[in-house]
Amino acid sequence: MNAAVENLRTQVRGRVLLPSDDGFAQARSPWNRAVEQPVAAVVEAADADDAAAVVRHARAAGLTVAAQPNGHGASGNTAGVVLLRTGALDGLAVDPAARTARAEAGVTWGRVQAEAGPHGLTGMAGSSPIVSVVGYTLGGGLSWFGRSHGWAADSVTAFEVVDAEGERGRVTAASDPDLFWALRGGGGDFALVTAVEFDLHPAPELYGGRMLFPGALAARAFDAFRAITEKAPDALSTWYTRLHPPGGDPLVAVDVAFLGGEAEAKELLRPLEAVGAAIADTRRPMSPAELGAITADPTDPGPGFSRARSLADLDGDAGAVLAEEDAAPLLMVQVRHLGGALARPSDSATGALAAPYLVYTLGLPLSADLAAGLRERCARLWESLGGRVGGRRPYSLLAPGESAADAFTPEAVARLREVKRARDPHGVFRANFPVLD
Known part of the structure; x- marks a missing residue:
């Protein structure tokens, strides 16, 4: 042992676990149990000072640190690193008058929504309430409200960080525009983020839920x-x-989230009335605190195989491919409507994503044969959709074997690499998808 x-x-x-310790295998496991994380050690930081101490030690000893609150978005690119768990950094402050929030690295979106919702406010949460605010935002953050307000990263006003020398600081657009830009959607390759400050958005009315139909x-x-x-x-x-x-x-299923009232939502969703008899319909006025109920994402970790691709249109035979072709062995083929503010200019690393739709697939790789079958089925799906798919996809939806370059424009990739070389020349930090790979 080193x-x-x-x-x-x-x-x-905080607790330090080495490969010979009981509990090490569990501590190093990411949310997706199909991803292996062959790390050298796991450190469960007690607070931001603990996290800074880990970085200082890593810098002096030539080690590399990968930060994960709970392991969503893991790529397996962690051989020999020190895995820093930041789940204990759980401070949350919501200021309803200023419409702002500060969330430490271990805070989940469910907690933010529970605090903000009673004030008629919402953060830029996605479908899962158990994903950490910091990890999600560093990857851009594709929210239910992205069409209205852009990426979650666009709402950030400040980051509290530990830099590659182990020094704590606060980063804003005024204090450090290059680092602020990179952290807003460029991943965790540039500094260790211990807390994030961001704007909340008005949500005096919210209507959402799922209509479920027979296949x-x-x-x-x-x-x-x-x-x-x-x-x-x-x-x-x-x-x-x-x-x-x-x-x-x-x-x-057809899932919806609407920042408005029930009557207007039902009028906009009128085409669903012609589909046929629904098995279930959970659509209703709801609080932002209930956002996770729309899709009821799993709350326990397990193995998964997912892939995402941007989709240019739904014209021609797209309906036949997405709605009629046998998707087995995939458990899910999903099409998300993007556009709106997501396609408009953004001064973050994520930038504008022009594609109006996104295809997301999910399967269970319970064996090598099943994993191979899932890869082959996804490949056939992309082939059937032809030139409609491709281009960029959100950083937070990248999968093992993919690259950070798949999530950004070439110009953004070049700038991110410049920031990485300037701010972390010794490679102290390693993101799930490093920008230099």
């Missing part, structure tokens, strides 16, 4: 989804999802 790794125990107050109505539901998205205002986000539950009958 003496520098063993000496971590003398540097911090036989998939084509009709797709036609309704297409009609809705052709005319949708920025306040409305809609997802179309084909579901293939193990051992069950195929299903199709």
Whole structure:
């Protein structure tokens, strides 16, 4: 064992786990259990000072640090690194009068929404309430409200960081424009973020939920989804999802989130009335604190295989491919409506994403054969969609084997690499998807 790794125990107050320790295998596991993380040690930081101590030790000893609150978005690119768990950094402050929030690195979106929702405010949360605010925002953050307000990174006003020398600081657009730009969607390659400050947005009314139909109505539901998205205002986000539950009958879901009232939402969603009899309809006025109920994402870790691609249009045979082709062995094929503010200029690393739609797939790689089948099925799906798919996809939806360059424009990649070389020349930090790879 490297003496520098063993000496971590003398540097911090939090727990340090080495490969020989009980509990190490569990501590190093990411959310996606299909991803291996062969790390040298796991440090559970007690607070931001502990995190800074780890970075200082790593800088002096020639070690590399990868920060993860709970391991969402892990790529497996962690061989030999010190895995820094920041889940204990759990401070949260919501200022309803100023419409702002400060969340430390271990805070989840569910907590933010629970605090902000009663004040008629919302953060830029996605579908899962258990994803950390900091990790999600460093990857850009694709929110239910992105069509109205852009990326979650666009709402950030300041970062509290530990730099590559182990020094704590606060980064804003005025104090350090290059680093501020890079941290807003460029990943965790440039500094260790211990807290983020961001604007909250008005949500005096919110209508959301899911309509679930038998799989036989998939084509009709797709036609309704297409009609809705052709005319949708920025306040409305809609997802179309084909579901293939193990051992069950195929299903199709249409999920919606609308920053407005029930009557207006029902008028905008009128095409869904022609689809046919729904198995379930959970759409209702809701609080931002209930946002996670729309899709009811899993709250326990497990193995997964996911891929995402931008989608240029739903014209021609797109409906036949997405709504009628057998998707097995994939559990889910989802089409998300993007556009709106997501396609408009952004002064963050994420930038504008012109594609109006996104295709996201998910499967269970329970064996090598199943994993191979999932890869092959995704490849066939992209081939069937032809020139409609490709281009950039959100950093937070990158999958193992993909590159940070898949998430940014060439100009943004070049600038991110310049920032990385300038701010972390010794490679103290390693993001899930490093910009220099």
